[in-house]
Amino acid sequence: MKQTIAISAFAEMLARQSGYTSDFCEHFVVEMFKTIADSLKEASAVSVKGLGTFTVDDSGNVGFIPDSSFATDVNAPFDCFEPEPLDDDVTDEMLSMDDTLNNAETVEGIDDTDEEIAPEDISDAPSNPECNEVAETIIDDCPMKENTSDEGNENESDIMVESGEQSLAHKADETPETERIEQTPVVPDDYPEGDGREKSKRRSSVWAFLCGTACGAIVGAAVTYMVLVSGAGPESEEQIILGEQQEAEVLDVENTTADRDSTNQLPAVTPEQSIDSVCSSDTVIYDTVTTTLAQLSRKHYGSYEFWVYIYEENKDVISDPDRVEPDTRVRIPDAEKYGIDANNRASINNALKKSREITRQNKR
């Protein structure tokens, strides 16, 4: 979101970087641009190195041509890109129509599938001349037969799952020849039978997956239970003692030489504190100062005024907030810790108040 920077805020930023007072910097910035304005009344162009050239045309319109270094710095996010030559075949429409082409492809794909299951294709499917008559009747009653064939396939798949190959052999023996003749055309070569097979395959694979997952979960639970039950006693105590020793070393606790066997004393090493310190150290954000703390404040909190809290948090590293060494690594405090809210005027006023206090202290 764009934020308008007033000249006073800009002067404060400049003061922190340059070491001059903010009042002087504000006066200087005003004079800097006033000089350009006055010069434009006398000359048609004023060139400022590092910023650009201000020009006035005959009709009194003021223009600005940024300096190459200034333009490059502003364009830093896109500076890595370079113009790419295009083939003659590529047009603007082609570039802009990528999404629509993708959509069109998906639509075509859907149409293809529709064509595959179109009932007209079924008429070409039966190749056995003996079954032509039956096939014609099937085509006439196509929707109903589809359902019956699906049901038949479902029944078949259920039987396969329940009793395996024996059921298939049994079924093959039991089915009379007339039924076979009827069933083969009822299941036309391409459409319903293929669909049924796919369904049965999917179901069998789903069943296999579920069975495998269940077996794996049971075995895993059993192994975990056995390991926990068998190895919970002495190992856990050793682990606790070792963990506490490490924590004590990390925290530089003086009583590291305490009796390790006395379990009453070791818990007093406060593992909770160590956990808290580890958690808090994990949540702390670090960043590197490029120019000023105000820039970091803008980056992390959305406003320039909250630099004071970064300074408060890093007093051990930063001696003078107005002159921070570049590439200084600082901790960025959590916004909630100091009640930082860029949209809250009171929060900004508090930060400004603190800023004035810090300035007064530094002057002393």
Place this chain on the structure above:
Amino acid sequence: MDNKQYITRLSRRATLNYKETQQLVSSAITMITEVLAQDDLLAIPAFGTFETEKKDEYIAVDENSGQRMLYPPSVIAKFTPGTILTKSISNQQ
């Protein structure tokens, strides 16, 4: 007016020597760059506003080679003169 003349005139007005003025102008320009890099606006009273404008990628013909090129997106610095500046220059002319 070139940069040297401008710094000389500004140093007189700001009661600083040439080198100090040059350094302070350089610092101010760095700060302007950083403000614009954050996609913020810098409003200078009685002068105008500095801001950035994002330009999307586009296709154009390279005048030298005559080849069609795809130019990448870019952020450009833009200055909008204030009303006071425009009026004062118009009155002067």
